[in-house]
Amino acid sequence: MKLLIDDAHLDAIKKVYEFFPVAGVTTNPTILSKVGGNPFDTLRAIREFIGEEADLHVQAVSRRAEKIVDEARHITEILGANTYVKIPAVPEGFKAMKILVDTSEILFTATAIYTPMQAFIAGQCGASYAAPYVNRIDNMGFDGIRVAQEIQQIFSANHMETEVIAASFKNSQQVLELCKSGVGAATVAPEIFFALIKNSAIDDAVENFIADFESFAGKEKSMLDFQ
Numbered sequence: 739m740k741l742l743i744d745d746a747h748l749d750a751i752k753k754v755y756e757f758f759p760v761a762g763v764t765t766n767p768t769i770l771s772k773v774g775g776n777p778f779d780t781l782r783a784i785r786e787f788i789g790e791e792a793d794l795h796v797q798a799v800s801r802r803a804e805k806i807v808d809e810a811r812h813i814t815e816i817l818g819a820n821t822y823v824k825i826p827a828v829p830e831g832f833k834a835m836k837i838l839v840d841t842s843e844i845l846f847t848a849t850a851i852y853t854p855m856q857a858f859i860a861g862q863c864g865a866s867y868a869a870p871y872v873n874r875i876d877n878m879g880f881d882g883i884r885v886a887q888e889i890q891q892i893f894s895a896n897h898m899e900t901e902v903i904a905a906s907f908k909n910s911q912q913v914l915e916l917c918k919s920g921v922g923a924a925t926v927a928p929e930i931f932f933a934l935i936k937n938s939a940i941d942d943a944v945e946n947f948i949a950d951f952e953s954f955a956g957k958e959k960s961m962l963d964f965q
């Protein structure tokens with residue numbers, strides 16, 4: 739399961755990249771609104787930092803298929819290879835996906851997925867990824883993890899190449915559950931990245947090893963101080 743950062747603040751992205759294995763960055767209009775300004779200034783800076791090999795997901799916001807297609811071309815022209823245009827999994831979005839598959843090499847991710855059938859249709863339309871909103875589905879009284887797992891089963895049972903990129907997480911347990919299912923990717927807010935491995939028992943164990951070493955070697959000493 740690839741891990742991506744669901745955020746557009748460059749400082750936060752840099753901090754996660756410093757400590758974690760990261761495959762790329764996902765954004766949506768709400769995430770971009772938290773940074774403000776020209777969205778391409780934000781997105782170019784992210785692309786420059788993560789490099790051209792990393793995945794960058796950027797959402798088209800038009801309502802009509804033809805304009806979504808134009809936005810998709812514009813986004814990928816500016817942000818280059820390995821940019822996935824996020825397209826909502828609604829009828830106009832499916833129409834745009836079909837046009838893109840027939841007329842371009844543009845990669846796209848079906849987004850705003852609350853039901854397995856949306857994901858199935860998007861997969862049939864050629865989406866590289868389908869993004870079920872785990873926490874939002876939970877908040878509607880359904881089981882977001884289960885929906886993401888069902889989508890993965892549907893892709894597998896139908897021999898489809900589309901992968902799940904699970905999105906909308908509010909805690910590390912939700913991420914762990916999907917990790918166990920082996921979905922293709924999960925996109926996670928920076929604070930959730932750090933929560934994935936936050937555990938005082940782990941910190942205590944590491945601190946105790948350091949204290950035991952320093953008890954015979956001396957304060958601030960490490961293996962570097964010995965031959």
Ligand code: E4P
Pocket residue numbers: 744764765766768849850869871873874905906907925
């Ligand atoms: C990703 O595709 C979604 O835009 C995002 O993860 C939604 O997250 P939220 O439910 O926290 O807004």
